Amino acid sequence: MARNKKEKKYREPWNWSKELRLLPGYLIVLIWIGFTAAFLCWILGASLSTAKEIFSGKVFAFESGVHWENYINAWQAQNVAKFFGNSLLYAVTACIGTLLISAPGAYVLSRFEFFANRPLKSCLIIAMSVPAVMIIMPIFALTTRLGIKGRILLILLYILMHVPSTTTYLLNFFATLSKTYEEAAAIDGCPPGKTFWIIMLPLVQPAIITVTIFNFLGVWNEFFMALIFASSAEMTPVGVGLLQIVNAMKYTGDYGGLFAAVVIVFLPTFLLYIFLSEKIIAGVTGGGIKG
Amino acid sequence: MVPPHFHGRGGRKMKKNKGMIVAFSLPLTLALIIMYLYPVARTVLMSFFKIESVTSSMSAWSFYGVGNYAKIFGSPTFQGSMKNMGLIWLVGGIITLFFALLFAVVLTSGVRFKKFFRAAIYLPNVISAVALATMWVQYVYSNDYGMLNKVLEFFGLEGVKWLSSDNKFWAMLFAYMFGAVGYYMLIFISGIERIPADLYEAATIDGANKIQQFFKITLPLLKGIIKTNITFYSVHTTAFFLWTKMFSPVNTEASTIVPVVYLYDTVFGSQGNSGRDAGAGAAVGVVLTAIIILVYFVMNRVLKDDDLEF
Numbered sequence: 081m082a083r084n085k086k087e088k089k090y091r092e093p094w095n096w097s098k099e100l101r102l103l104p105g106y107l108i109v110l111i112w113i114g115f116t117a118a119f120l121c122w123i124l125g126a127s128l129s130t131a132k133e134i135f136s137g138k139v140f141a142f143e144s145g146v147h148w149e150n151y152i153n154a155w156q157a158q159n160v161a162k163f164f165g166n167s168l169l170y171a172v173t174a175c176i177g178t179l180l181i182s183a184p185g186a187y188v189l190s191r192f193e194f195f196a197n198r199p200l201k202s203c204l205i206i207a208m209s210v211p212a213v214m215i216i217m218p219i220f221a222l223t224t225r226l227g228i229k230g231r232i233l234l235i236l237l238y239i240l241m242h243v244p245s246t247t248t249y250l251l252n253f254f255a256t257l258s259k260t261y262e263e264a265a266a267i268d269g270c271p272p273g274k275t276f277w278i279i280m281l282p283l284v285q286p287a288i289i290t291v292t293i294f295n296f297l298g299v300w301n302e303f304f305m306a307l308i309f310a311s312s313a314e315m316t317p318v319g320v321g322l323l324q325i326v327n328a329m330k331y332t333g334d335y336g337g338l339f340a341a342v343v344i345v346f347l348p349t350f351l352l353y354i355f356l357s358e359k360i361i362a363g364v365t366g367g368g369i370k371g
Numbered sequence: 372m373v374p375p376h377f378h379g380r381g382g383r384k385m386k387k388n389k390g391m392i393v394a395f396s397l398p399l400t401l402a403l404i405i406m407y408l409y410p411v412a413r414t415v416l417m418s419f420f421k422i423e424s425v426t427s428s429m430s431a432w433s434f435y436g437v438g439n440y441a442k443i444f445g446s447p448t449f450q451g452s453m454k455n456m457g458l459i460w461l462v463g464g465i466i467t468l469f470f471a472l473l474f475a476v477v478l479t480s481g482v483r484f485k486k487f488f489r490a491a492i493y494l495p496n497v498i499s500a501v502a503l504a505t506m507w508v509q510y511v512y513s514n515d516y517g518m519l520n521k522v523l524e525f526f527g528l529e530g531v532k533w534l535s536s537d538n539k540f541w542a543m544l545f546a547y548m549f550g551a552v553g554y555y556m557l558i559f560i561s562g563i564e565r566i567p568a569d570l571y572e573a574a575t576i577d578g579a580n581k582i583q584q585f586f587k588i589t590l591p592l593l594k595g596i597i598k599t600n601i602t603f604y605s606v607h608t609t610a611f612f613l614w615t616k617m618f619s620p621v622n623t624e625a626s627t628i629v630p631v632v633y634l635y636d637t638v639f640g641s642q643g644n645s646g647r648d649a650g651a652g653a654a655v656g657v658v659l660t661a662i663i664i665l666v667y668f669v670m671n672r673v674l675k676d677d678d679l680e681f
Contacts, residue, residue, distance in 0.1 A: 087377075098481070099483075102477075102480060102482050105477035105480055106482060107484055108473065108474075109474065109477055109478070109482070109488050109492070112413050112474075112492065113488065113491045113492065116491060116494065116495070118518070119506060119510070119511065119518065122510060122518065123506055123510060126510070128470065130593040134516055135515050135516055136516075137516045137521065139516075141440075152404045157453070157657070174650075177453075180398075181398045181399055181402055182399065183400030184394075184396075184398070185394035185395055185396055185397075185398065187395060188391065188392045188395040188396050189396065192388060192392050192455075194392050194396075196396065196400070198531070200396065200399065200400065200403070203403050203407070203408070204403070206405040206407075206408075207403055208659075209606065209663060210407055211412060211606075211609060211610055211656070211659055211663065212592050212610065213411040213413045213414075213610075213631055213634055213655065213656040213659055213662060214410060214414045214415075214656045214657075214660055215406065215407065215411070216410075217410070217413075217414055217417065217638060217649060217653060217656070218409060218410040218414060218417075219406070219410055220425050220426065221425055221426045221427075221534075222409075224426045224554075225426070225428075237406075239402075239527065240402050240405065240406035241406065243399065243402045243403070244403070247399060264528070271391075272388050272391045273390075273391045276391070276395070297497060300499065301498070301499045301500060301501075303500065303501055303612075303616075304612055304613070305577060307616070307635075308639065310636075316595045318499065318501075319499055319500075319501040320501075322499070322501045322502060322505060323616070323617070323620060324502060326505055326508075326509070326617075327619060327621060328618050335509075337508065339509070339510075340507075342502045342505050342506060342509075343513070345499050345501065346499055346502040346503075347496050349498050349499065350494075350497070352497075352499055353490075353494065353497045353498075355603060357490040357493075358486070360489075360493075360497065361490065361493060361557060364493075364554070364557050364558075365557050365558060365560070366560035366561075
């Protein structure tokens with residue numbers, strides 16, 4: 081860590097001939113990012129304007145003032161509050177539920193030899209490549225027959241959906257831990273199950289944080305399952321909710337409200353990314369997690 | 372990987388662990404069976420039966436042989452969806468991976484603010500794709516106030532109807548690629564950073580310029596990573612759904628349809644089409660899975676033996 085900090089403080093002096101040689105590279109990247117930035121700024125501006133201003137192309141003039149009420153309208157009248165609450169509920173419960181299944185499973189798979197060990201590991205790898213279209217129909221039939229509906233249905237699906245990737249990710253981290261932890265705990269008379277919860281699990285905390293960030297993003301941005309299984313407005317998460325708002329736009333014409341809704345949906349993961357981008361980027365390439 | 376003393380035969384320690392192994396692996400096993408094993412087996416079975424509603428019980432199924440497969444491959448809509456998927460795979464794949472590699476090379480060439488650039492290019496992968504697609508449809512491509520037409524106007528050119536049925540597919544593909552580039556770029560960057568720096572130093576001493584170095588060092592050593600990226604891109608293409616749904620939200624249009632959307636409409640019904648067919652939907656799922664297996668198989672074969680170690 082200390083070395084890292086030192087490296088950060090050190091700044092290469094400007095070497096103009098070198099920077100000049102890199103100029104084409106800078107240009108391509110800056111055009112791309114400039115486009116992204118212009119795009120996001122305009123959406124932000126539009127979310128504070130009226131439909132009339134948007135259509136006349138005067139988004140940043142704010143001639144009739146800044147329309148914060150767009151956000152209030154979107155939040156209340158367009159049901160965004162409900163969608164937002166649902167997505168938050170799904171994301172939090174799925175993160176916890178997935179960990180409760182995956183962490184113990186990953187622990188025994190990585191540290192103990194038993195007859196089902198190899199088959200289970202192979203199943204995990206295969207499960208990660210199974211496309212959603214192979215799953216939805218039987219699950220739809222099964223949950224209908226069992227009468228599972230409402231929010232609990234999507235909570236269960238989101239938990240189960242993230243189990244294979246989470247388990248595989250944690251497996252590699254448990255495998256790197258020294259066995260002396262368990263030996264010491266066993267000598268002190270700690271039962272193996274307890275050893276896991278109070279000693280081994282805290283040791284992989286960084287991996288748990290990374291995988292939980294990915295699971296949170298995954299659930300928040302999920303669309304396909306939600307479109308099929310969210311049968312009522314009561315259980316609709318933000319993605320499908322936003323699609324409904326867009327489709328209703330023809331009738332309401334509230335474009336300011338539409339862009340406000342877009343910003344509300346987009347903001348939580350965007351803010352998360354601003355604070356955690358290093359961890360997220362390291363996780364994409366480090367752990368074989370789906371992006 | 373397994374600490375040796377844990378597989379010790381018998382002993383009190385092993386017995387103590389046994390209870391934990393069962394208790395800890397049981398939820399995981401059940402999750403895999405309920406969410407993956409059972410649904411996949413049943414979907415494969417369903418594809419050989421005539422089934423109208425997805426919820427109808429097995430007793431209402433009637434054996435249909437390969438009838439479902441004959442039906443979908445004979446359907447012009449499905450053929451169109453496969454053609455669109457092929458275009459997304461080939462054209463989209465080449466352009467996406469080209470830009471991903473380009474940005475990866477630029478960002479590892481010693482530019483300043485590398486971390487910021489990298490984070491900004493990856494950004495679209497983190498935010499809700501529905502929000503992203505809405506921004507493209509409602510803003511960038513808008514006829515009245517859209518960004519692209521404003522730019523054209525600025526240069527004195529006539530605005531284009533980006534979302535007319537002729538242009539829609541390419542507009543959609545472009546928006547999709549814009550978001551996807553960052554992901555493949557990160558994978559390329561991690562590959563490039565693993566190439567030892569002394570290779571480049573030696574090449575520089577021998578007088579090779581940057582372009583020669585790229586083609587003689589970077590590209591050959593990235594073979595494995597390119598393979599990974601092609602595999603990922605192909606698998607992601609088979610799951611293409613959201614962008615079509617956002618670009619033609621109410622009625623599915625022939626210009627943007629892809630197999631998963633065809634499956635969705637066939638199984639759950641679409642506007643103006645009340646005929647539902649879960650068996651045919653299952654067949655589409657099996658075809659897509661077969662494509663994924665084929666991709667893994669081909670990619671493992673093609674670039675297996677000459678994988679370079681460094």
